[in-house]
Amino acid sequence: MSFIRQEFKTKLLARGFEMAARHSKLFRKSEPTEFVNFYIVLTQKVSNFLLRKVFIYKYGEITMVTQITSAVQPRIAVIDVFNDKTVDIDGFKGNDISHGKIIVRFLREGLPNAEISKFSVPGFDNRTEKRRKEYAQALENHLQYLVSQAKSGKKYDAVNISLATLSTYRDEEGETPANVKSRCELIKSNLSKMDEHSRDIGRCIALIEVLSNLGTKVYIAAGNENTEKYNIFNVAKGAINVGALNKDRTKEENSCDNSLVNRWVRGVFPVTKTDDGIDFTGDGTTDIDYFDLSGVSVWKDKLSHKEVKERVSLNGLMNSMSGTSFAVPTAIVEDFKNLR
Numbered sequence: 001m002s003f004i005r006q007e008f009k010t011k012l013l014a015r016g017f018e019m020a021a022r023h024s025k026l027f028r029k030s031e032p033t034e035f036v037n038f039y040i041v042l043t044q045k046v047s048n049f050l051l052r053k054v055f056i057y058k059y060g061e062i063t064m065v066t067q068i069t070s071a072v073q074p075r076i077a078v079i080d081v082f083n084d085k086t087v088d089i090d091g092f093k094g095n096d097i098s099h100g101k102i103i104v105r106f107l108r109e110g111l112p113n114a115e116i117s118k119f120s121v122p123g124f125d126n127r128t129e130k131r132r133k134e135y136a137q138a139l140e141n142h143l144q145y146l147v148s149q150a151k152s153g154k155k156y157d158a159v160n161i162s163l164a165t166l167s168t169y170r171d172e173e174g175e176t177p178a179n180v181k182s183r184c185e186l187i188k189s190n191l192s193k194m195d196e197h198s199r200d201i202g203r204c205i206a207l208i209e210v211l212s213n214l215g216t217k218v219y220i221a222a223g224n225e226n227t228e229k230y231n232i233f234n235v236a237k238g239a240i241n242v243g244a245l246n247k248d249r250t251k252e253e254n255s256c257d258n259s260l261v262n263r264w265v266r267g268v269f270p271v272t273k274t275d276d277g278i279d280f281t282g283d284g285t286t287d288i289d290y291f292d293l294s295g296v297s298v299w300k301d302k303l304s305h306k307e308v309k310e311r312v313s314l315n316g317l318m319n320s321m322s323g324t325s326f327a328v329p330t331a332i333v334e335d336f337k338n339l340r
Contacts, residue, residue: 092295110333212238
């Protein structure tokens with residue numbers, strides 16, 4: 001946030017100005033003091049910035065003493081699995097948190113004032129046709145909505161897709177990690193000629209491209225199959241395909257690594273204990289309360305957080321939150337954190 005002091009006075013009719021200010025939704029009036037009768041704050045959205053003008057009424061005049069300019073935090077859509085707990089953190093039987101909630105936590109910590117909308121899809125299960133259909137249909141519906149928002153002037157600044165539909169390389173056609181990018185149009189064309197699920201995925205890819213053309217940044221996980229497979233969504237033109245790095249900036253060993261990946265950021269974060277729970281984003285704050293863990297919930301109302309902390313062994317915890325899923329929100333935070 002930057003402060004631009006302006007040393008000029010604007011003589012206005014106090015009553016007229018106050019009446020105008022009262023029509024603003026963002027109007028604040030102070031309690032009268034010996035020196036200042038009241039102050040008024042008017043906020044105006046200009047492009048991507050909030051312009052706050054602070055006026056003080058004193059001695060029959062209104063003086064604009066400060067003009068504060070601060071960036072509007074971005075609108076971010078997260079398409080992920082929110083309705084099912086799919087990630088086991090404490091190593092006990094039973095999962096502890098949804099994949100989507102982890103992604104949102106990374107975004108919230110990096111961009112605390114961002115407007116984040118959650119769009120849930122069912123967990124992808126390649127073993128059943130019904131589940132594949134539900135997954136693809138939900139994804140397509142959410143992308144269609146985001147396109148409609150963009151066309152109506154309400155576009156999201158970024159879309160986080162930490163999902164992957166993995167495809168094997170077509171060895172018989174000479175397809176390799178190095179040349180897969182050059183085959184994007186052919187891959188999309190082939191999807192339209194394959195089974196129903198492939199056609200569904202093809203429509204989702206087309207919508208991602210529309211979103212990108214409308215000015216929304218679409219960030220997609222590269223997947224975690226090293227050089228064995230690639231995320232089919234990465235063939236979407238204009239997508240920001242994110243691979244995972246270790247803390248030392250080396251490539252994470254399981255991250256998909258191919259010519260489609262056009263962004264590399266950190267995707268490995270240590271899982272540690274705090275006084276109240278577990279930190280999985282690496283900043284030392286509590287991301288999930290001890291009593292929300294499947295292996296600890298039985299102690300709720302029986303033990304204090306301190307007592308639980310002593311009993312929870314890091315040996316049973318995940319070593320780290322690792323993968324391209326978590327690199328995606330990291331990339332979004334990097335791109336938008338300076339808009340403050």
